[in-house]
Amino acid sequence: MAYWASVFVLAALWPGALSVTRYSIAEEMERGSVVANLAADLGLELGGLAQREVKLDIFTNKKYLDFNKKTGELYIVERIDREYLCPAKPTSCFLKLDFIIETPLRIFNIELGITDINDNAPHFRRDRVELDVSESATPGERFSLPNAVDPDVGINTIKTYKLSTSDHFTIEIQTGSDGTQYVDLVLTKSLDREEKAVHKLILTAVDGGVPVRSGTANIIVRVQDTNDNPPQFDKQTYTINMAENTPIGTLVVNLNATDLDEGSNSEIVYSFTLYTSEKTQDVFTLNPNTGEITVKGTIDYEDMKFYEMHIEAKDKGAHPLLGQCKIVVHVTDMNDNFPEITVQSVKNTVPENVPVGTVIALVGVSDRDTGDNGKINISIHEAMPFILNKSSDRPTHYNLIVSEPLDREKVPEYDITLIARDTGKPPLSDNETITVHLLDVNDNAPQFPQSFYTIRVMENNAPGSLLSSLTAFDPDLHENQYLVYFIIEKEIANTSMSMLFSINPENGNLYALKTFDYEIEKEFLFHIEARDSGSPPLSSNVTVHIIIVDQNDNAPVIVSPWRAHGSVVEEKIPRSTDKGSLVAKVIALDTDSVHNSRITYQFLQVTDASLFSLDQYNGEIRTMRMFSYKDSRHHRLVVVAKDNGEPALSATVTIKLLTVETDVKAYSDMTEMPLEYDIFSDINLYLVIGLASVSFLLLITILVTIVLKCQKSKPNKTAPPSRNSVISESNSTIADSPLVSNDAYWYSLFLAETRKGKLVVRQPVPKGSRYVVSSIPRGTGLSETSDSAASTL
Template sequence: MAFFRRCRRLILQALFVTVFHLLGLAVGQIRYSVREELNHGAYVGNVANDLGLDLRQLASRGFRITSENRKQYFDVNLGNGILFVNEKIDREALCELRATCFLNLGVVIGNPVEVHNIEIEIIDINDNTPRFPRNDYYWEISESAVPGARFPLESAQDPDVGTNSIQTYKLSTNDHFTLDLKTFNENSKLIEIVLKKALDREQKALHQLILTAVDGGSPARSGTAQISVRVMDTNDNSPVFDKSTYKVSLLENASLGTMVIKLNATDPDEGSNGEVVYSFSSYTPEKVRQLFHINPNTGEIRVNGSVDYEEASSYEIYIQATDKGPVSMAGHCKVLVDIIDVNDNAPEVVVTSLYTPVLPENAQAETIIALVSVTDNDSGLNKQVSLKIPPNLPFKLNSYKNSYTLVTDGHLDRERVPSYNITLTATDAGTPSLSSQKTIQVDISDVNDNAPQFEKSSYAVYVTENNTPGVSLCTVKAYDPDTKENSFVSYTLLGGEIQGLSVTSYISIKSDNGDIYAMNSFDYEKLREFQPKQPNPDWRYSASMRAGMQSAVHLDESGVLRGGPGGPEQQWPTVSSATLEPEAGEVSPPVGAGVNSNSWTFKYGPGNPKQPVPPIPPDFPDNFIIPGSPAIISIRQDQQASQGSKGNFITFGKKEETKKRKKKKKQGSKNQEKKEKGNSATDNSDQ
């Protein structure tokens, strides 16, 4: 019969495990049940199957089990994904007298990072025998004790829980005593031996009783204590407390000397037989004796040490009241002290894993940076903790119970913010609340997301003809806000031809510093200017990011634009104040105009010694280009206009307008051709 009951229990346990498997998977958490005291290697569950993991990738992805306990009670076989018992579990040592016992495990997998939770219930087995605080008790009872007299006795203790704990007591068969049980809570009973028949010392001076405590395990376990009753004369009344059990509450921060309770026991005897002395009974643990003090005369119990809820949430104090009769008698009671938690523990932030202390600035959203747990040793609202990070950061926290993952949540730009100090602040819900902080430094690594930029968009270079080959023309400079190899800039000339020859036949550039050199000696009469140009704006390299620029090289015989001998001489315009005199004869951009400015003033008149008076000699250049500007400035002479007239000898146009004039010149008369004659110019505004 016992065999069938056991089989039935095993079947129910198997169904219990299966239900919790399904329930755990449904809510995103795996739950298993396992009995305590199993040997190493005992099967718990198949984690790989339950999480839907590929067995072949467990090792390569760094599959591991994390636990909040120091001991590694469980482990996983990476070959088959089975969770097994790694170390024998003593439920009573792990969870003491709590009705339920759970262990929380974490499953951490990398590449990509995944975090799962496993909750394992430790099922109690009947592995402890009930035990009394003493094996032998010696009582002295007066023969005058009347039937119905009660004699309290300390109960036995069994660290097992549920049906495996103590279920009943039995007293050996006798004529004078019987057993009366009063239950106070689930695992605590006050035992009283009741005198059912008057004692007669002359008939029997010593009575031997056996008290047995029996638990509800299968098979049941039991423990015994022997009670020796010696019958005495005279003092026939023992002190009696107002209650057999007192229940009080005490704040954990109670100061020394705080009164817990004042007990009162009375003895109807007279004289010394009725005088009561209070003391701790033998069952009161030494730790409790250190925390509390009882006044032997008044029965006041006061705080005598530091009471800490996190160390113990309740205490049981066993008190006896003894009279001063020649054969003293004692009454017993129990004081249950519930400790009330106060918010005296700040939450603790623990970074369990820091995966990416250095993030690339192009990291994807939800990239896991760290695993964080928060604990608080208080209870109730004092234990409820929230974790936050400062606002306006490209990061956020994902939470599960008291575990968090710190992940990315926004665009990162190393050039704007190269690193972050992320302060994690944990705050409990107590009044007043307590908080603590933990700072994680996350450095942002560079990616090549910035193209080099030149200091100028165009460069104008002037060189005297018949220059020495190899002479330095100018230096171009570009910078890149990226770092290391991403910021290294190399300079190259773009492809192109000038008068049928490659541009590299005329100039060269040093790739490391941007110095531009003349490859040959230039002849002003053959080549007056040329331009290396940049590519179109949508041009890109696949290997790196680069910037384009353009430069114009102008040649003249002495570094200036000239006409012929004795002809007009015009210095190349510089940024200077435009004169207001009509005879000034200058070409200059307005103050503040850059290389791309097309706002130029040309004033021509006899007052400038560098400028001739009309008529303009035939070899005076009739048009020229301002570097960096799309404008073509043409000079003409209108014989009908006076010398001081403005605007009759200079026009601004573009490449398209010049083409139109050429087309018109072929169709018109020679006089009209002379008036609208214009030389073609190079458009250097492609960028």
């Protein structure tokens, strides 16, 4: 805002002197405000000024004003501050300058009178004043306060002082000889530090300008203490609940006695009074400086239910003051006592057949705690055939009784863990273990791992060899477990089992007493009994099946072609024999089992391999082509018959063939015709009758020989075969040879034998018995035996 305060022109022209032009401006005029129109005031033409040089010299060395030649106006370039230009606070303040126009030179003296405005507020040299006043000071005492300053002048300077509202203080203003005002703080009411330790006052200096401006200073009055207040506790009596067994060092209470005084007058020392018992002081300790009461001994509810402590608090003033209080500690029962189990009587050893309901032990329980902490529940740790019943006449006693049948073989010993647990929080428990051993009773019969034993015994075993170990198990103990083994007597063909086998009565080892021959004895079936030594003894038996396993201990026996002397057979065949004609048939028998008696045939030596062939399964030797004139008349064939055993056994036969120029058509036709009983001519009828008679006599001789042999060596229902007989028992455990049951074999055998001038007769006997095949040379009445042992098919 720009305005003219006043404009006046003083033109005093003295001879030889310049004129002075004065203006009055307010210091608050803004930049650009026009101070005066010098061209108009000085009578200058604007057009002429524009052609001349104009400058302003400001004596304060600061450019506050400037001149506009176009308008002829003097305007403010920099805001004018009266307090800066006239710091000594004179009554009047002028800014002097020269207005110079050249060509021709003219100088005008200009003075600007700066009018003061209230642009400065009063302020204190110290805005915070602190005073220490004793609370014992009397009303009327004075305290000097600093005065304020104001750079403005006249009515704009400080006019008066004011103090904020206070019940205890006021101010008085003094004026000095130079007009300066001084302020005193006056106490009007006694102070109480405990009521108010610090008084905060505000001193305000106010000027007389418009608008009014003021400045403030903070007056802090600190009230100095005197020992006029005793220490005081929050309560006269403190009631505290504390659990027993509280750890040592635990804080019981932190006493905080207060003393309204300060300094040493408020420093407090705590102590027990004489009313506190020594026993209490043994359990609790008091920190004299902090007032903390902590546990230093054992708190036991069962020993003391509550404690009383009398405490004194004393300050450190010159004349000490003190206060007192009482602390009552009620001890809370904690579950700090474990239940106790007392076994008053016990039976540590009982028979396993002890009756259900038998009392094993009498157990008592107790707990020193009270309430729920002293209530006890007792139980068995895990499921067992025992229970606890509470005694009717003694509530804290229990009977441990048998609740289920006991079995030593399942559980020989019981560790019965009794657990007593109270109902406190947290619950405490105690345990006691009662060990009960069960005495064995002979209540278990021996048991074999299997109900049926199949034992395979290789024939030709050594007498006394171990066959197997038949061990039974008895879960009982001691004599109830000691087992004795027996072979239950059984006779086979008037022979007792104890003559064939023996068993060790202590360990059940089964031995063979003789050497077995598979071709005579195939199997045995009997029972073995195991009996314990208890009273009464218990036993069980098991079935034993002995199977004699065949060995390849019999070599094949060649029964065809017939060999009367030695192992060489001589044969004659026509040279006109056709291709594929049967020359001879080699038949070998083996008395071993089926596997070991399977026979195959091979040429061991042949004169001409292109002329003869040998069927490896049926032993037939046939021509592979017709004889030619180049072929030799003599042929030597060596055939080996080998069984299927391991290692294989064999027999050989040598056949010498002589080719002749003979018409053998009728003979050849006879060899190819089917087997018929009417091929025999009347001439041979007598020969057949003789053969039958000889065969019958031979059979009788064989039976007598078998009986004698059985009496001397070993019983057997199977008669031993004769050297020149083939015996097979149908529907028995002895394996039948395919050759016996196959009529094709008998046809081949008959054909081969008849070509050698022999008769082969198959004599059927009742079903289930043997077939007896006899081989008799033609023209003889006696049986001729071969050089090999008989074979069982």
